[in-house]
Amino acid sequence: MKYSYQMIKLSVFYIILGMNIIGCSKNGAREDSIQGPDIERPSDVGNKPNGIPFSNMLGVNGFDWEYTNNTNAFDDRKFELIKTFTGFRQYLDWDRIEEKEGFYRFSYDEIYKKNQENGITTLACLQIIPQWFREKYYAGEYNVSDRYNSLRDYTPVPKGADKSNPRSYIDMGKLGFQMAARYGNNPSIDPKLIKAVTWGDARDTKIGLGTLKYIECSNEPDKDWRGPEAQQTPEEYAAQLSAFYDGHMGTLGEGVGVKTADPSMNVVMAGIAFPDPKWVEKMIEWCKKNRVKDGQYTLCFDVINYHEYSAKRSGEYWNNPDLNANHGMAPELSNVGKVATNFRKVSEEKAGGLEVWVTECGFDVNERSIQRALPIKNKTTFDSQADWTLRTSLLYARKGIDRVFFYMLNDVNINSDIQYASSGLIEGNERRPSADFLLQAKNLIGEYVYSGTINDDPLVDIYTLGQNKIYVLTVPDQKGREEKYTLDLPGIKGVKIHTPRKGHDSMLSADQALANGKLEVLVTETPTFVEVLN
Template sequence: MQKLFISLLLLCASAVSFAQPLPNKIPIDPHRWYQLNNCSRGLDDLFDGNLYANANTGFGKMFNNFDAYYPLLDGEQMVIDSIRFFDWQSTMSDYPVTISVITSDWKRIEIAKFTGAQYNVWVGPHNEQNLFAVDSVIPNVRYIVLNAWYQYPAEMELYGSYTPPPVTPVITKQVPLKNFFGVNAFEWDFINGVTGQLDNTKVNAMKGFAGLRHYMDWEKLESVEGKYTFNPVHSGGWNYDTIYATCKANGIEVLADLKTLPNWMLNTYPDNQRDAENVPVRYGKDFSDPNSYIEQAKVAFQYAARYGNNPNVDTSLVSVDASQRWTGDQINKKRVGLNYVKYIECDNERDKWWKGRKAYQTGREYAANLSTFYDGNKNTMGPAVGVKNADSSMQVVMSGVALATPDFLKGMIDWCKEFRGYKPDGSVNFCWDVINYHFISNDTRTSQNGYPTRGVAPEVGNGDSTAYSFLLAAHQFAADMPVWITETGYDDTASPYKAIPIGDKTAALTKADWTLRTSLMYARRGIQKVFFYELTDNNPGGTGQFATCGLLYQDRTRKPSGNFVYQTLKTFGEYTYKETLNNDPIVDRYEWNGYSMYAVMIGDEKGRTGTCTIDLGDAIAATIYTPTPTGDMMATQTVNTVNGQLTITATETPVFVVPVSGNYVMRLR
């Protein structure tokens, strides 16, 4: 026993002696790493200073072997002359971790390999104690790349010369509150399925939202390869011209989400691999080759030519299927530049890890897809391929990712740097215009991953920090490109994403609070658009995830959450977030045409209240607007101020305060 104790002491002493840092340690931001895999955890553990816990990036990964990238920022420089790893547990000689650098001319050079052959010591690039120098010093480092199989060392440190990047603030564009009240819906949410005509009840219900994310199956537009239909589509008979014209007339901005495979493409797959949500290529095509996606980019051109804002599209490039399905059926006709649709999304959740490799793209593969969809891979595929070749003003929105981390996005960005290069002004030649992700706030803090048991209030989950991580990535790598969230929401019934009763509030009332506060939180953070999932329930009364996320009942009357959205949109939709004056209770100031409005709430899920005082300047009174679970209008109460000061008790239901002065009149939309 005494010998064992002495041996342990020697091991600990050895570890401590080798743990002394070398000169000129290079700082590493662990959050900047991105992994080309569906990893549920990042590489933070590799740089946390804990020598006795190996880094773990999660389980159930799509790929056994994959890369993780560390991109350098503009103005940042490093020259690595030494590297060391702390070897704690596990030997991985047959499955080593390799460390490479990618230079400014895209050469990938290996500088170290970790095998885990030692124990409880610091080792260098060749797994030898005390020998930390790399064989050759590489200048012009653009990326560090870790290639791993199943495990990492406990710690990793780099040494050499380092120049930090300039620090600049994240830029967010202020947008009207109405931008945060979009909804996901389908063509049958406008059209009567029996008559084929607009349904006034359905259209009136849609007027309660400022944006439509239209789930649009490719099969609708091209049920026969090369034959395009729109009004009516030959799969289902829906009249898209009519739907989009109705949206435009009612101020509902359309995001068309072109998704799923048409049957003629799906039939190229073996029977046991047919899933409409497969990657949009013919069976056997290379996911990393832009040419594999040309069919999808052709239908995108036709769609953008018709519904975009370019009346000068060459009509010889435009095609419709003019065949008549039956006597009296409407015939499709060529139309261009209708100016109905400004935004188009390339597919939906292209990181579908739960459906296997046939439905999963890495960020770099999806960028190859987007490059074709966007402009025919920089106009190399012919004149009638890609959205921008039909309408250069139409904005391409990246597919909303299900795994709510910027990893997928960063892979897309770096593919563009390597294969699309840079514009004359030095900016990256990106192949999308809007960043997009999905986030469902729940008690695992992982959105659509892990094993949640219920939804949580938006401020209690990590929705705000996740939003910031995307905004930061946009700032650091994508010129502050706009960031949207196109799926968020809560279930009504017993699902992993359910709202819960709080105090004397039912789950439906809690959902109303959380839904409205979701919009207000993202407006506060700097997101530019939000679309709720979804208009009506997928499975009314069901207990599965996303079964009862609807904001409306099946008869198109509004749930309490739908009423909160409707009332806020109609009353304050034009107001824009300006600043947060207090954090608990939350007091946000909005502005419209020089007039202020204050949104006041408790960001919690405990049923608590709080008191705050707002300085309303020369206001003699204030009108307090409180959303109600029924009806079209908020409840109002006018109270006097004391020397312009208003003291108000805040609850978890947001209220809106409008000052009243001698020369102030509340102005509604």
């Protein structure tokens, strides 16, 4: 990890800057994301038992250095905070592995192993063309003194190459092979194909460590804020994926493609910035035309993936925005539920039921950000961030999304009003209330699965684990509304009521006896969990 702290901060800043400029898009999905109330209905498509454990809804985005101290040694104290979550999406710049062309160095063996041992699913998101690539193919444009200029987001093809031809992406296909060879489950790879070296450039032939199951190819390839050199059509990105997936069905030679190294590793398509299911449909159509063998076509991805931030947008919100009209929004009031349903529909009808992931979502706490959670009555932005984050997990469980990763572990800068700069779920050495709520929900219902919704306002969800049952009740609003609801529990003599609270590992719990099998609950915008006692 030969990167200075200043360089790391710059890297994070430009990632955030890119996300911020998303708002300038004329066709930005986030600008159009609020189409009026979308209160979840029990009859909605997707609100059905799905067998997905609730713990899958509790992932987070971050960087590998958030596991380490100033000497790059694994930091157990930091890891205790990361153990709050069940998934970690690692933003991994290409040249942190391939600093020199054809020479791969790996620094993540311990991180991936620790994650695996502690039930944390790692998603390695490979992104950003490396310095050697820029110098080799874009020498006339590359400024060595500006390490993080816009070239970093260019599509990973040589200058002038055909972005619709899988062969143009062979370099990234080789990267995928080396990652899968080291961290996948196939120990039988020819060592001659391994190009990994130690920091002293000695051969480093670790094969089949079995600590990484998912790998993501690029990040937001549909971005339009870095210009045409950085943006891809669905068809162009499908061509990239085909090279990365299996060397375009093995036609790009040995040592190219994730599946070439480990057929069991899952390739996750890049999370798209503008969550349009038609983008995925066009990728599928490309595969039907270009990935045909023996009369059958195959897809070049194992997981459908998109990003969406629940928000209200109005006017030229990227330039002196009206903060009253531009802010984060409670998830049930936006259209994120409808979008999730539409992606699930595409998966089931056109992609053989592939898993659907949301790998970026979340809310800021800076009170001048257009992605901020709203202070409501006696609740601060931090409190609302906690409510809305937990409710986002519950919504995606309800809609049948397979995994969720929140943006992000740490703030980039809590004092910045740039959107997504203050979305952190932890701060320093402590969890924020949002992380407290996720940890408490994990501890209570992490192994439970969503089984249905019996009321829409307040929302009343049912989670089950074998014969055990927990009701989750929520007012789907953002104005401090409270509603009374009577749970009809015939034959049940008692329940345990759990309420999320700040600063604790577990919820506040209280036993309550029932009279005539009925329980009246005062439901608020903070979810209440009612555990049926058998």
